[in-house]
Amino acid sequence: MKTRFRIPAATLCALAAAAVLAQQPAATNEGKRATDALQSGDYATALSIFRPLADAGDPYAMFVMGQMYEQGAGMPRNLREAARHYERAAGLGETSAMTNLGLMYEQGRGVPQDFKEAIRLYTKAAESGNSVAQSNLATAYAEGKLVERNDAEAAKWLRKAAAQGDAFAQFNLARMYETGRGVDRDPGEATTLYAQAANAGLPSAQLNLGVAYANGRGVTKSAIEAYRWFNLAAAAAEDDNTRENATRNRDLIAQSMSREDIATAQTLARQWKPRAPTESPPKPTQ
Secondary structure, eight states: OOOOOOOOSOOSOOOOOOOOTTOSOOSSHHHHHHHHHHHHTOHHHHHHHHHHHHHTTOHHHHHHHHHHHHHTSSSOOOHHHHHHHHHHHHHTTOHHHHHHHHHHHHHTSSSOOOHHHHHHHHHHHHHTTOHHHHHHHHHHHHHTSSSOOOHHHHHHHHHHHHHTTOHHHHHHHHHHHHHTSSSOOOHHHHHHHHHHHHHTTOHHHHHHHHHHHHHTSSSOOOHHHHHHHHHHHHHHOOSHHHHHHHHHHHHHHHTTSOHHHHHHHHHHHHHOOOOOTTSOOOOOOO
């Protein structure tokens, strides 16, 4: 009987996290010093620069202050103050602040829970090109929790986020192409998207790419490539389900491989490096 390799049952990843702290560079030398201080954990220096800028009306500084209040970085954690700073920054067009404030409204943290306001903020930020907001909005449409379920709308926003290199969006869109949910079923496109997310370092995508190579689904069958991606997923996965599936599949496919092929796959896994954000995502090996 032909062996089929195991793939996780979940269709979509969990809602994407809020925007990363201070992810855009500051324009001035003083702003760069503040951002460097923030990223190195020197919160006192960061506060001494960002707080006056926020008080003077700088939207990015307001966003950073919101993050610092939300995370309790250099000050007591205060979700109400975080929401207040995000709201001020969002009002001035800061899309990361809109996204984080939307997440707070979704979860009812620091503000009353309000799904309608969460969707409004996600949509505004997504339409302005924020990839995290696009991914969050897509997940909302796919789950049908915050808004009426609409798979086609979910796929639309996932495409936009995936095109910007969002690995979670690439994975979720791949699952939609794999199952034909909201899009025409296309195993080849699913595998291409899995490869993009896998090369960005997402373990669940590495597992699913390994499954695609093991079964020859959307890509030329290759035990070496399957072993490589299973091995990477098993090593990097933080959740038990992904790690256990990757380990099982790696050990299963190894039973049909020569020692030389296993050694080659292990070497490929050791040599692999995650794709830098500025690099174009590669297509899977044919």
